[in-house]
Amino acid sequence: MCRQACPVGHVTARETYTPHAWALTIESVKRGQLQWTPEVTDVLWACADCGLCQAHCVTDRPLPEAIVAARTSVASNGDAAPAVRAIDEKLRAHANPYRSDTPLSRGGKGPTALFVGDAGLHLGAAEIAAAVRLLSAAGRTVVQICEGQSSGLLASSLGLRDTAVTLAKAVLAEIARAGATEVLVLGAGDQWTFEHVYPFRLGLDWPAGVIVRDVADVLADAHAQRALPLRPHEAGAYAYVDPCHTARIGRSRQAPRALLAAAFGAAHARELFWREHRGHPCGSVGGLQFTHPDIAGRLSDARLEDGKASGAGWLVTDDPACLSHLRGRASTGGVPVRGLYESLAERL
Amino acid sequence: MSKALTTDVRQSLEAIVGPDHVSTRDTDLLTYSVDAYWMPQMWLDRGHRTPTPDVVVHPASTEEVAAIVRIANEQRMPVVPWGGGSGTQGGALPIHGGITVDLKRMNRILEINERSFTVTGQAGVNGGQLEWALNDRGFTLPHYPASANCATLGGYLAPRGSGTISTKYGKAEDLVMSMEVVLGDGTIIRTPVVPNHASGPDFMRLFLGSEGTFGVITEATMQITRLPEARLFRALLFKDVATGLEAGRRMMTSRLDPLVIRMYDPHSTALLVKRVLGYELSGAYMIIGFDGFADIAALQEQRAMQVCLELGAQDLGREPGQRWWDHRYDFYYPPHTLKLPAMYGTIETVSTFDRIEKLYDAKKAAIEGTFGHLGVEYIGHFSHWWRWGASLYDRFLLKEAPEDPREAQVLHDRVWDVAVHTSLEHGGMVNEHHGVGLKLSRFMPAQYGAAWPLMERIKDAMDPNRIMNPGKVGFEGKQS
Numbered sequence: 001m002c003r004q005a006c007p008v009g010h011v012t013a014r015e016t017y018t019p020h021a022w023a024l025t026i027e028s029v030k031r032g033q034l035q036w037t038p039e040v041t042d043v044l045w046a047c048a049d050c051g052l053c054q055a056h057c058v059t060d061r062p063l064p065e066a067i068v069a070a071r072t073s074v075a076s077n078g079d080a081a082p083a084v085r086a087i088d089e090k091l092r093a094h095a096n097p098y099r100s101d102t103p104l105s106r107g108g109k110g111p112t113a114l115f116v117g118d119a120g121l122h123l124g125a126a127e128i129a130a131a132v133r134l135l136s137a138a139g140r141t142v143v144q145i146c147e148g149q150s151s152g153l154l155a156s157s158l159g160l161r162d163t164a165v166t167l168a169k170a171v172l173a174e175i176a177r178a179g180a181t182e183v184l185v186l187g188a189g190d191q192w193t194f195e196h197v198y199p200f201r202l203g204l205d206w207p208a209g210v211i212v213r214d215v216a217d218v219l220a221d222a223h224a225q226r227a228l229p230l231r232p233h234e235a236g237a238y239a240y241v242d243p244c245h246t247a248r249i250g251r252s253r254q255a256p257r258a259l260l261a262a263a264f265g266a267a268h269a270r271e272l273f274w275r276e277h278r279g280h281p282c283g284s285v286g287g288l289q290f291t292h293p294d295i296a297g298r299l300s301d302a303r304l305e306d307g308k309a310s311g312a313g314w315l316v317t318d319d320p321a322c323l324s325h326l327r328g329r330a331s332t333g334g335v336p337v338r339g340l341y342e343s344l345a346e347r348l
Numbered sequence: 349m350s351k352a353l354t355t356d357v358r359q360s361l362e363a364i365v366g367p368d369h370v371s372t373r374d375t376d377l378l379t380y381s382v383d384a385y386w387m388p389q390m391w392l393d394r395g396h397r398t399p400t401p402d403v404v405v406h407p408a409s410t411e412e413v414a415a416i417v418r419i420a421n422e423q424r425m426p427v428v429p430w431g432g433g434s435g436t437q438g439g440a441l442p443i444h445g446g447i448t449v450d451l452k453r454m455n456r457i458l459e460i461n462e463r464s465f466t467v468t469g470q471a472g473v474n475g476g477q478l479e480w481a482l483n484d485r486g487f488t489l490p491h492y493p494a495s496a497n498c499a500t501l502g503g504y505l506a507p508r509g510s511g512t513i514s515t516k517y518g519k520a521e522d523l524v525m526s527m528e529v530v531l532g533d534g535t536i537i538r539t540p541v542v543p544n545h546a547s548g549p550d551f552m553r554l555f556l557g558s559e560g561t562f563g564v565i566t567e568a569t570m571q572i573t574r575l576p577e578a579r580l581f582r583a584l585l586f587k588d589v590a591t592g593l594e595a596g597r598r599m600m601t602s603r604l605d606p607l608v609i610r611m612y613d614p615h616s617t618a619l620l621v622k623r624v625l626g627y628e629l630s631g632a633y634m635i636i637g638f639d640g641f642a643d644i645a646a647l648q649e650q651r652a653m654q655v656c657l658e659l660g661a662q663d664l665g666r667e668p669g670q671r672w673w674d675h676r677y678d679f680y681y682p683p684h685t686l687k688l689p690a691m692y693g694t695i696e697t698v699s700t701f702d703r704i705e706k707l708y709d710a711k712k713a714a715i716e717g718t719f720g721h722l723g724v725e726y727i728g729h730f731s732h733w734w735r736w737g738a739s740l741y742d743r744f745l746l747k748e749a750p751e752d753p754r755e756a757q758v759l760h761d762r763v764w765d766v767a768v769h770t771s772l773e774h775g776g777m778v779n780e781h782h783g784v785g786l787k788l789s790r791f792m793p794a795q796y797g798a799a800w801p802l803m804e805r806i807k808d809a810m811d812p813n814r815i816m817n818p819g820k821v822g823f824e825g826k827q828s
Contacts, residue, residue, distance in 0.1 A: 003476075
């Protein structure tokens with residue numbers, strides 16, 4: 001009954017792709033009224049695992065966890081779709097689903113670590129570099145860790161629990177090796193992974209004394225304290241696209257907006273309909289871009305249409321995967337999409 | 349009645365909406381075979397499949413809906429409109445198979461008119477999304493059913509739904525200004541977009557409550573209002589239902605214009621109010637609410653409190669009132685809602701102030717007297733008020749329902765028979781705001797009496813081949 005927020009239900013307009021129906025499908029299999037045929041597993045894996053249903057559920061029902069648990073059960077029986085199994089093989093072999101020719105690199109040591117991850121290295125290297133420049137300008141020295149290393153969120157969402165645990169343990173080992181007491185992340189997905197997926201889905205303790213902060217929060221604080229001057233620039237109307245998983249972390253995304261207002265003017269800020277607590281994912285979520293590229297594409301197109309409807313001339317986001325995904329769709333005629341940190345770094 | 353889907357029919361449907369929008373997948377057929385009615389959920393829960401559509405189609409426009417209905421007419425196939433699937437009466441169940449027409453692709457908000465205070469949308473727009481869009485511009489569609497986040501605009505109107513604040517703002521049917529409808533022969537009609545008129549009978553109202561049996565609602569223009577400056581809530585405790593009803597009657601007849609009056613009977617207070625809100629109280633728990641300009645709302649509340657306190661009510665303060673408002677939907681969602689494997693039903697009705705208390709007493713006595721020995725419980729609250737009467741939202745509950753589905757169905761229908769006939773015998777109606785659907789269809793001739801044949805003739809005029817949602821609202825299909 002939380003379907004008003006469900007992005008997949010919205011873009012597909014199918015009853016079968018709603019929170020209610022995913023629960024019904026799982027129950028129907030348990031009752032013996034459906035079997036995990038390719039058709040039924042296709043439905044199960046069409047959920048984005050974006051968390052919006054639970055975030056908007058009046059009684060906080062953990063449907064995403066039930067869906068992931070069902071996927072885990074199906075996958076462990078070998079009944080997952082070939083696309084899911086292919087992702088599993090890539091993650092196991094290369095720790096990322098994107099490339100097989102780039103070895104993992106070890107980061108340095110230091111108290112503040114920037115989690116780069118697989119999407120950061122393979123999809124958003126320029127955004128990572130810009131974030132580092134901005135942090136440096138703000139007087140923050142960071143070491144980059146886990147370059148090319150999946151956090152385990154993708155595997156977790158797809159029900160590949162063992163793979164997710166292996167990947168997560170590698171991340172935790174890297175954090176320990178770096179000696180970090182503060183891990184900076186780009187976007188809500190990594191924050192949710194570290195704070196929720198690790199302890200609650202995968203049963204892995206987050207290291208005591210290590211805090212997780214969003215880079216935008218760090219930079220916004222620095223800007224407010226006059227430690228990060230940004231040169232104002234007229235670039236027309238823009239809109240910030242909240243990254244995937246924003247709704248489920250339950251925290252304000254005012255920091256990116258404050259930074260954009262400082263650099264590009266508050267008067268030029270526009271807001272999407274699907275924003276903040278109801279922020280729809282861009283399509284690069286829950287593995288949909290691999291298992292259901294059609295739905296992922298529709299989610300992206302919906303974000304771009306939302307941006308156009310807001311009156312924005314350009315869109316901006318910070319999560320490297322969201323940025324890459326939206327840019328890919330925008331290149332076919334949509335509104336331009338820019339990286340938050342790339343845009344801000346130009347204003348140093 | 350349904351003919352099996354032929355290749356030709358499927359191809360015709362695909363030609364209208366596109367192959368991607370026609371489905372006979374088993375998961376789809378199962379999904380569209382169950383709504384929020386206890387009966388199909390019970391059969392599924394007990395391990396049995398229920399009737400499914402032959403095919404599900406997803407039109408994107410009114411013209412596509414009309415084309416689908418024309419094909420259905422040619423083939424004499426049932427057409428069952430589907431919005432959000434949140435109906436509790438089985439109104440969207442494809443009991444004779446046929447074509448289920450899911451309207452959710454028709455989800456565009458066409459216009460928010462800030463000068464005339466109206467919103468026009470396609471029938472498939474989700475209620476929650478519509479409300480977000482209005483709120484972003486400082487407006488609200490003051491129809492707040494518990495199903496709002498699931499239901500669609502068309503689904504608001506088809507069964508004549510009520511929302512939490514209908515006491516002040518009216519039911520969905522009071523908020524609609526115009527509708528576009530596809531009739532049973534594929535004709536598209538639209539009613540005038542005017543506040544009211546005297547240009548002949550208001551035929552738009554025929555479609556309110558028709559639940560897809562006269563046609564498919566494809567678009568509607570609704571009245572909207574500004575979000576209020578203030579909303580004030582307060583909780584009170586009355587010693588019994590009779591005193592609380594008298595307080596409500598006095599508030600309504602003196603036109604204090606409350607946003608909401610909600611009074612739980614002592615059993616509901618002990619069971620539901622305790623479970624959901626955490627208050628352990630003995631008596632009848634009442635919420636009153638007022639909204640609008642803050643000073644005017646405060647004055648209305650002050651006068652209402654005078655009424656209640658004169659009748660001996662205990663003022664529980666604002667916090668429990670606000671808490672009820674904040675959690676008003678929790679009553680209807682897991683883990684608080686009534687759920688399987690129990691047997692339950694909302695047997696709500698409506699009557700005038702001079703009869704409503706006796707109606708409540710009679711239903712309570714009838715349900716508990718007839719089925720109490722089986723463990724059936726009766727609870728109720730008074731949820732929607734007019735200046736002439738109130739709605740009794742009463743329910744029966746059997747925690748240990750028969751495991752055998754046929755046995756469960758027979759008992760369920762027996763309880764409903766007693767509940768509805770008691771309502772009718774005491775000046776109530778078959779239903780006030782959930783609609784008729786499949787569940788109450790058999791009671792319609794008794795409800796309408798000598799007027800029922802007229803309703804049948806209207807049905808034949810609207811839907812000559814009786815393909816539109818057969819078996820609902822008292823209208824059967826034609827036997828082929």
